[in-house]
Amino acid sequence: MNFLRHPLLLSVLAAVVLYLAFAYGLQPPLPKSLLIQYMIFSVIGIIMVGTFNDETAKQMAAPIRALLGQPNLAALRAVVGVLLVVGVGWFSYDQVKPNLDAPVELRTVHPAPPGSIRVYGKSFNLLKLTNPLREKAAKGSDEYREMVGEGGELYYKNCIYCHGDLLDGRGHFADGFNPRPANFQDVGTIAQLQESYLFWRITTGGPGLPRNAAPWASAMPVWHEMLSEDEVWKIILFLYDYTGHVPRSWELETKEEGDASAKADDTAPADGKLSKEQVTAVYQKRCAHCHGDEGDGMGPAAEFMYPLPRDFTLASFKYKTTHADDEFPTDADLYNTIAEGLPGTSMPAWKDILTKAEIDALIHQIKVFGEWEEEEIEHQPIAEGTRVASTPESVARGRELFVKACVQCHGDKGRGNVTSGKVLKDDWEQRIWPRNLTRPRTWRATFDTQDVFQRISTGIRSTPMPEHTTVMKENDRWDIANYVMTLRDTAVPVDPAKTVLRGVRVAGDLPTSSDDPAWDMAAPTAFSMVPNIIKEPRLYWSLNDTVVARVLFNDTDVAIRLDVDDRTYSVPGDKLEKQYRLKDVPPTADAVAVQFPVVIPETSEKPWFRHGDKKHPVNMWYWRAPSAEPKVPAIAAILDATGPGAKPAPRTDSGLSGSGAWKDGQWSVVFRRKFATEDEADLQFEAGRYIPIAFGNWDGLAGEKGGRHAFSTWYWLLLEPEARPAVLYGVPTGMALLAALLFVLAVRRQRRSFEMNAEN
Numbered sequence: 001m002n003f004l005r006h007p008l009l010l011s012v013l014a015a016v017v018l019y020l021a022f023a024y025g026l027q028p029p030l031p032k033s034l035l036i037q038y039m040i041f042s043v044i045g046i047i048m049v050g051t052f053n054d055e056t057a058k059q060m061a062a063p064i065r066a067l068l069g070q071p072n073l074a075a076l077r078a079v080v081g082v083l084l085v086v087g088v089g090w091f092s093y094d095q096v097k098p099n100l101d102a103p104v105e106l107r108t109v110h111p112a113p114p115g116s117i118r119v120y121g122k123s124f125n126l127l128k129l130t131n132p133l134r135e136k137a138a139k140g141s142d143e144y145r146e147m148v149g150e151g152g153e154l155y156y157k158n159c160i161y162c163h164g165d166l167l168d169g170r171g172h173f174a175d176g177f178n179p180r181p182a183n184f185q186d187v188g189t190i191a192q193l194q195e196s197y198l199f200w201r202i203t204t205g206g207p208g209l210p211r212n213a214a215p216w217a218s219a220m221p222v223w224h225e226m227l228s229e230d231e232v233w234k235i236i237l238f239l240y241d242y243t244g245h246v247p248r249s250w251e252l253e254t255k256e257e258g259d260a261s262a263k264a265d266d267t268a269p270a271d272g273k274l275s276k277e278q279v280t281a282v283y284q285k286r287c288a289h290c291h292g293d294e295g296d297g298m299g300p301a302a303e304f305m306y307p308l309p310r311d312f313t314l315a316s317f318k319y320k321t322t323h324a325d326d327e328f329p330t331d332a333d334l335y336n337t338i339a340e341g342l343p344g345t346s347m348p349a350w351k352d353i354l355t356k357a358e359i360d361a362l363i364h365q366i367k368v369f370g371e372w373e374e375e376e377i378e379h380q381p382i383a384e385g386t387r388v389a390s391t392p393e394s395v396a397r398g399r400e401l402f403v404k405a406c407v408q409c410h411g412d413k414g415r416g417n418v419t420s421g422k423v424l425k426d427d428w429e430q431r432i433w434p435r436n437l438t439r440p441r442t443w444r445a446t447f448d449t450q451d452v453f454q455r456i457s458t459g460i461r462s463t464p465m466p467e468h469t470t471v472m473k474e475n476d477r478w479d480i481a482n483y484v485m486t487l488r489d490t491a492v493p494v495d496p497a498k499t500v501l502r503g504v505r506v507a508g509d510l511p512t513s514s515d516d517p518a519w520d521m522a523a524p525t526a527f528s529m530v531p532n533i534i535k536e537p538r539l540y541w542s543l544n545d546t547v548v549a550r551v552l553f554n555d556t557d558v559a560i561r562l563d564v565d566d567r568t569y570s571v572p573g574d575k576l577e578k579q580y581r582l583k584d585v586p587p588t589a590d591a592v593a594v595q596f597p598v599v600i601p602e603t604s605e606k607p608w609f610r611h612g613d614k615k616h617p618v619n620m621w622y623w624r625a626p627s628a629e630p631k632v633p634a635i636a637a638i639l640d641a642t643g644p645g646a647k648p649a650p651r652t653d654s655g656l657s658g659s660g661a662w663k664d665g666q667w668s669v670v671f672r673r674k675f676a677t678e679d680e681a682d683l684q685f686e687a688g689r690y691i692p693i694a695f696g697n698w699d700g701l702a703g704e705k706g707g708r709h710a711f712s713t714w715y716w717l718l719l720e721p722e723a724r725p726a727v728l729y730g731v732p733t734g735m736a737l738l739a740a741l742l743f744v745l746a747v748r749r750q751r752r753s754f755e756m757n758a759e760n
């Protein structure tokens with residue numbers, strides 16, 4: 001067992017342990033360059049300790065010398081030599097090859113607050129600030145409950161889109177933000193904080209953060225612009241009340257009380273039936289803020305939601321597996337909706353939060369709201385016939401049937417652009433749009449071919465989506481279902497892990513129009529867009545939620561193509577535009593934009609993602625569709641912006657060209673600019689550098705203009721560095737040769753010393 005204490009083995013072990021700790025033990029992970037630095041220092045340290053005295057130094061060296069020189073180890077020596085040479089070559093290649101990973105950005109989650117802040121025209125000392133409402137009313141009193149209730153309403157109206165109805169940071173638009181909205185249920189957020197800290201964060205939002213917290217990336221709005229001081233304190237009361245957390249400074253006095261009230265909220269037994277009070281309590285806590293206290297769909301959060309939460313008193317449901325004539329869904333249908341939620345709407349998935357017993361009880365409650373006459377309900381299931389396998393023939397037949405039965409609403413490419421000329425409305429007289437079948441992340445209750453078959457058969461109740469059992473045979477419906485499933489793969493999907501848009505270098509000319517086949521060379525990347533729920537004038541929902549970007553460049557120019565799914569061609573006054581125009585929304589032209597910082601940042605510090613700031617100006621490449629009445633040509637201009645307060649100033653002589661075409665429910669816009677310009681106000685591109693990039697889109701039909709539009713936060717653009725074969729292959733080969741040479745020299749030397757020892 002003595003070899004276990006051998007200094008060389010211990011040193012190797014120490015190095016391995018340190019490597020594992022640095023590489024996997026730290027969150028967020030260390031960037032590679034830092035990891036290499038840490039390891040170099042560690043190895044030097046270990047060698048210094050290991051060779052502390054002559055004795056251990058000799059011990060350390062002995063096995064290495066033996067390996068290099070001992071005659072009977074020739075085979076092992078050869079293997080080690082080859083591994084060493086290959087290893088060095090591979091490592092150097094890894095170092096010089098172009099790195100396409102997004103840069104790691106570190107961010108302090110809870111930075112130290114400033115001593116005082118100025119909002120609402122006065123100064124607040126954060127060290128002394130306490131929640132004035134806590135003095136006004138004792139916890140648990142009627143007045144206190146009333147204030148919590150008002151705080152809740154304000155929360156559901158303003159914060160739910162990002163922080164979620166469960167306060168878990170998983171609101172409808174949360175996926176569009178990085179960093180993600182805070183999860184207040186997590187003990188790492190408000191449970192650790194004082195109320196004055198929250199007051200600071202809520203009133204001043206992302207822009208109020210210090211630099212180490214990356215204010216430029218935070219989508220957290222500046223609420224003192226939109227809510228009063230009193231309202232912010234009420235929301236804070238609500239946040240603690242709902243989560244059962246206790247604010248930091250209150251811990252000692254009220255801890256027990258806080259815990260007790262959290263328990264009292266936990267309503268349900270794991271199994272078994274719930275009492276009437278328990279059902280009401282679950283409904284009130286989980287559903288009422290959207291679906292309303294009385295189930296009428298008019299909860300406080302409903303005001304700006306699209307689609308609206310269901311009105312249970314009407315007993316009309318969209319997603320069911322029974323015949324279209326059946327008024328009611330089955331319990332299993334309702335169970336599925338409640339458990340899985342409805343993606344693409346605000347309706348959350350409840351399966352991880354509620355027990356089966358609770359969901360069953362809620363289903364009963366829904367029936368009570370709708371006054372169902374349970375005895376009179378009969379369900380006719382849909383006959384499925386024999387399922388048709390998804391073969392190329394079936395898909396081709398499905399396509400033909402799709403053209404006849406579905407294109408009028410879902411569009412030729414399935415993007416949900418109505419071609420019939422009709423304005424579609426649901427039973428609640430709300431404008432409704434057929435689903436974009438190329439974006440499965442917004443499909444509500446449809447996950448596989450069988451579900452599509454079901455939807456086609458039953459239709460979607462209360463909406464124009466028709467039933468097909470009476471007009472189409474079962475095998476035809478299966479063929480269409482097979483075809484519809486192939487549409488899922490026709491659009492580039494959003495992958496949250498892909499944050500880098502790669503610009504591809506081309507030898508020849510760049511394309512000027514979107515249908516140029518040269519675009520096939522580019523690497524398309526899709527990014528999520530969210531409506532501007534951040535700053536007045538706010539926009540609460542937007543039909544266009546994805547942008548697909550491509551970039552090509554050569555020595556003189558850069559070309560960017562943006563594809564945005566947009567169901568309507570909003571060129572005011574055009575025939576197509578007039579068909580779908582909304583009466584109460586003034587016609588506006590569609591537009592898109594790309595945003596860059598004027599100066600490529602050296603550190604992770606960027607301009608604020610909405611229009612930059614005074615120190616960090618941005619360029620927005622803006623293209624707007626033309627108008628037919630009044631006649632206005634399309635515009636391509638660079639807008640210079642220095643923050644959300646200042647109006648962006650357009651530069652039409654900026655040398656930016658732009659052209660756009662709308663086809664089958666999609667705008668495709670191409671921007672082109674010189675790679676380098678003389679103007680100081682312009683971004684100067686550099687290949688091989690990470691350039692922050694963000695996107696914007698205005699849907700004219702919805703009256704989106706000015707600040708009311710969809711946008712993305714910052715992503716990265718990386719223009720491919722020039723391939724340098726001399727470096728890429730020369731350096732690793734050179735390093736490998738050097739390693740081989742050194743190894744051979746070392747071996748020769750040790751061999752000789754072994755021979756000499758043998759002679760003696």
Ligand code: HEC
Nearest residue numbers: 158159162179180181182189190198201206218219220221
């Ligand atoms: C547009 C999305 C969005 C909306 C709307 C929004 N937030 Fe946030 N919020 C964020 C993001 C993103 C973060 C995380 C980044 C940060 O800390 O700034 C955050 C962070 C916070 C934090 C800091 C938590 C911590 O642990 O440091 C608080 C408190 C907060 N939000 C409260 C609110 C309240 C209250 C509202 C409604 C009045 C609201 N937010 C509305 C996006 C949003």
Ligand code: HEC
Nearest residue numbers: 165286287290307308309310317318319337345346347362
């Ligand atoms: C954050 C808001 C929100 C909350 C909370 C919420 N819902 Fe919904 N719910 C919606 C919206 C929005 C729709 C409508 C979606 C649509 O029309 O496509 C909906 C639809 C429904 C439907 C109708 C499905 C159909 O086929 O028509 C049921 C049933 C339902 N919700 C049950 C519940 C229950 C039970 C709860 C509480 C456990 C709950 N919801 C909580 C927003 C919410």
Ligand code: HEC
Nearest residue numbers: 405406409433434435443444445446455460463464465466
């Ligand atoms: C008269 C217009 C109309 C026709 C014709 C029509 N649909 Fe729809 N379809 C809609 C509307 C509107 C919706 C969205 C309903 C909603 O959001 O509540 C929809 C939704 C869908 C969905 C989404 C289901 C989900 O879970 O999100 C699918 C799938 C679908 N339709 C397939 C088809 C197919 C296949 C056909 C042809 C057989 C077809 N539709 C014909 C109007 C139509």
